[in-house]
Amino acid sequence: MSELKAALADAYARGDDPKFRSVAANGDEIWSMGTALFVLPAVPAGAPPDLEYALRVRRDAILSGTCDECNASLGADLFGRLGGVEAATAIIAHRRNCPASDENLFPQLRRFREARESTSTDEILDAASKATRLMVEEKVPVRRMIRSKKFEMWSRRLLDETLAVSTGKCGHLQVDPAQTWNILLGDTNWNCNQCWEYQSQEIARGNSPISTQEDFTCDHCRTVKENLEPLILRIGTFVLHGGLCQTCSKRSMETNEKPRRKRNGAKRRGRR
Ligand SMILES: [Zn+2]
Ligand SMILES: [Zn+2]
Ligand SMILES: [Zn+2]
Known part of the structure; x- marks a missing residue:
């Protein structure tokens, strides 16, 4: 016990960054810090903000x-x-008025689980889709929307292709797919919002899962350009992150539906 306490005290004192490792089959998260390994409950997808906050304080x-x-x-x-590894249950005697205390957290968690069990899959997916839209709106306050029908169709095709070639997804998505799916275009691994945050931090540190060449390739016309505009495509619960060259970016925002519809109409009349 004293050895374990000393190891923990040492890990805390050194200020080691806790690292998220993986998700266990039951949905719990495995974290490591120094030589210590932690098994922590995951924040369930779709959790209301109060519950999410309480769980994060606890973690x-x-x-x-x-x-x-x-x-x-x-x-x-x-x-x-x-x-062969010493194991212990972590005990924190949170004060009664602390959001992370058993008294405050457990009833909330129970209510959330009961509500989710009595909700239909369609409703859960609708809620996940709405949450994904709100998340994108919040994270990208200034957006220029894709207006071109051609680009809209391309986006859907791109999602199908990305889903077809992707080979992995984070443990959270495996446990509960009814939440936001994020992917960096060119990568083959999907991430929930939490794991997407971790991946973004890794990318910021210079550890990108895609090649530099791919990083500078326009996701629409596939030409390599020095400057790409950030591209975020949301389709339902799927969010694709990539980049567009300036030409493609401009074209994606053009509304060219009207003249095309006229032309199509003229053709059809011609054939009759
Ligand atoms: Zn507390
Ligand atoms: Zn995840
Ligand atoms: Zn382009």
């Missing part, structure tokens, strides 16, 4: 050793060895 308290909200500190109850 951060375990990963940092102290609760930000009520200052309670981590204790541990050693319960034995798992595969």
Whole structure:
């Protein structure tokens, strides 16, 4: 026990960044910090903001050793060895008025689970689609919308193609697919919003899953350009992140439906 406490104290003291590792089959998340491994409950997809916040406070308290909200500190109850590794239950005595306390969190979690069980799949998907739209609107406040019908059709084709060639998805999406799916165009792995955040941080650190060449390739005309405009395509719960060259970007915003419809009409009349 004292060894375990010392290892934790050491990990906290060194200020090691906790790292998200994977999702277990039951949906729990595996995190590591220093030589310690943590099994933490995941924030369920579609959780209301209060519940999400409470769960994150609870998780951060375990990963940092102290609760930000009520200052309670981590204790541990050693319960034995798992595969030769010492295992303990983390115990944090949150104050009653802390959002992360058992008294506040558990009833919320139960209500959320009951509500989700009694909701139809269609409704859950509708809610996930709406949440995805709101997320994009919030993250990209200044947007220029695709207006060209041709580009709209291209977007749908691109989604089909991306789904066909993608080979992986994060554990959260495997456990619960009714949430936002993010992908960097050119990559083959889908991410939930949380894992997309981690991936974005990795990309910012210079660890991109795609080649530099692909990074500078317009996703529409496939030419390599030094400057690409960011492209975010949302179709239902799917969000494709990529880039468009200036020519394609401009064309995507042109409304050229009217003259084309006229031309088509003229052709059809001609054939009759
Ligand atoms: Zn607390
Ligand atoms: Zn994920
Ligand atoms: Zn282009």
